[in-house]
Amino acid sequence: MPLKLGPLVPIAFAMLLQGCAAAGLAVIGAGAGVSMGTGVEHELNGISYKTFATPVDAVHHATRSTLARLGMPITADTRTPEGWNLTASATDRTIDIELERLTPRTTRMRVVANKGGLFFKDSATSTEIILQTAQTLQDDPTGAKSARKTYRRRNES
Numbered sequence: 001m002p003l004k005l006g007p008l009v010p011i012a013f014a015m016l017l018q019g020c021a022a023a024g025l026a027v028i029g030a031g032a033g034v035s036m037g038t039g040v041e042h043e044l045n046g047i048s049y050k051t052f053a054t055p056v057d058a059v060h061h062a063t064r065s066t067l068a069r070l071g072m073p074i075t076a077d078t079r080t081p082e083g084w085n086l087t088a089s090a091t092d093r094t095i096d097i098e099l100e101r102l103t104p105r106t107t108r109m110r111v112v113a114n115k116g117g118l119f120f121k122d123s124a125t126s127t128e129i130i131l132q133t134a135q136t137l138q139d140d141p142t143g144a145k146s147a148r149k150t151y152r153r154r155n156e157s
Helices: 006-016 021-036 056-069 123-139 144-156
Strands: 048-052 074-079 083-090 093-103 106-114
Touching: 048 123, 056 074, 056 083, 056 093, 056 106, 056 123, 093 123, 106 123
Parallel strands: none
Antiparallel strands: 048 106, 074 083, 083 093, 093 106
C-alpha cells in the first residue's frame, strides 16, 4: 500500500523554513484559508478583505445597517473619491472600514478591528463584520431598506 505524503509536504516545507517565520506561517495560513471557504481574504496582520459584486453605495448602506444591528456605534462616516471610510467602536476595539469602488458595480471592503496597540488585531471580529454585511446584502441587494431606515433615524433625531 503506497504511503501518501501529499498532506505532509506543506508541514515539512514550513519546518525547513523555520528560520523565516513569515514564510512558514504563509504556507500554513494558505492551507487554512483554502479550507475556510468563506470568501474572506486575510492578511497575516489581521486585516480582512472581500470584494462584492455590488455598487459602493449599496455596500455602504448594508455596512451601516450591519454595524447598527451588531451594536457597534459609528463614530465617523466619510465619503472619499474612491468610496467610503467608516469607523465604529466595540468593547476595547476600533473598527476601521474602507469601501473602495473598483468598478461601478464592484466594491472592495477592507475591515480592521484594532484591539489596542499597533500589533493587536481582531481578525475574527473583522471577518464577522464582512460576513454579516454579505448577509445584509443578500437580504437587501440594493440597500434600499437600509437607506430608508437610516433616513428615518436621521430625521427622528
